[in-house]
Amino acid sequence: MEDGMSDVTLDEVRKRAQAAGLVLREDRLEMVRRLLADALAPLRKTDSRALQPVEPAVAFEASGGAADGGR
């Protein structure tokens, strides 16, 4: 995926907030934009189709069950 897609604009923040039905303070939009940009950058540079099959850890276990003795 293209690096350019890691950018998040203030306009995108506004659209996401509108879609979520949330009202953000105008003077906090830049803070939220930075949070979104930093957090989404790894996702946007990853082609999820090429990602080795890993399912979302719905039942997260730190050891993957190996050392746990069964919960």
Add this chain to the structure above:
Amino acid sequence: MAGDDLCYAGIGELGRRFRARDVTPVELTTALLRRIEALDPTLHAFVTVTAERALADAKAAEAAIARGDTRPLLGVPVGYKDLYATRGVPTTAGSALLEHWIPDADATCVTRLQDAGCVMLGKLITHEFAWGIQTPGHRFPPARNPWRLDCIPGGSSSGSGAALAAGLCAGALGSDTGGSIRGPASFSGIVGLKPTYGRCSRAGVVTLSWTLDHTGPMARTVEDCAHLLQALAGHDPLDPASSRAPVADYVAPLGRPIRDLAIGVPSRDFFLDGADPEVVAAFEAALAVLRELGAEVRDVAIPHIWDAPSFMVIMASEAFAYHERDLRERPELYGDLLRERLMHGGLYTGAEYVQAMRLRERLRREMLDVLRTVDLLATPTSPRPAPTFTAAYDTSVGFPRSNMPPFNLGGLPALALPCGFSSDGLPISLQLAGRPFDEATVLRGGHAYERATEWHRRIAALGARHGPQDPGARRAPAEA
């Protein structure tokens, strides 16, 4: 009467002195309550001081000791992060939203420490709902750093870090979603352990992020953390993520050599990115000490470590899920800084949350792969020493880079302990992480480093003005 030197004594030393009748739990508790009265109006570490309860606990411990009870935590005065429910005692989560909440049951971790004989001194301030530092005008004032009062003590277990550094308690409970035990340990010059996910119960602890929240001990030495973990660890049917993995002996291995350990320094491009030169120097010096102790230290790579910032997608989405109704119905009750942080969690899509969990799983597997080649991973806990309140309140600088979230994503045990000081007197910290449920090795490595150095013996300026001038007073006999 207990002298101020006892206010910095380790848990092992306290037990020996109690049993020798050198000092009693009631005398120590009384001394600490006076110290809290003197220092806390400046520090703001405590939200609630439970003086009557503390003295009652101390009397019960005294009676047990007189009967010959030798449990290690008997009579040890502790504080609980105000995120942990305490029966009959207000539990605010640092928020006006829960200002009047009085739980009808204790959190499991509180029950376990009380059952082990601890003395409850009170509740320690937390960043609001474990994420938002209290800004001016907030219902609760933020805790201040005993090393420099214009700096934050770290968060979110801010009161726990400040109270321990100022000698106001011997142990504390913290919680850690992205570094909230290790961050305050780092900035306050104390020790904090985030155990493996599932090792210590989350039952009765206010949620920030279900799949990332960990509970654990904070203290002034590694040995003290081991004593506290010994009481805390173990399966809890009240916590769906609680593990049935056997509980190891965390105290007995302390003091054994570490010549058998291989310690990996993971991905320097990530963990030293933007680090303060004094932090880098302290970290390299710490690695040299570990080599001198006989450990093999070598660089290792975690290929997708730069995916770690996607941690925020998971934490914020889960936090929003927890807080959504209150955010929509009474947003004015949230602190000024926290409200938008929580709301931003509502801006991620479901697909983004799932993709972040997939990246997390790949990263976890890579960390486990690396831990098949080394026993521990070593990094600076924080790239920089504690920031000032002014810097912490500045929303234009973004969320600070951190070395701690990768170990929440992986659920791995991670320990923070002092490894130096900056030129302006602020603590610097070493982070050691290990394999799932291998807290014993993490603690053994940290303890070996601690015994070989003196950083943990320094006393914060505020504490020193009201306490011992002889740093040796903090030294537990077991370490002598």
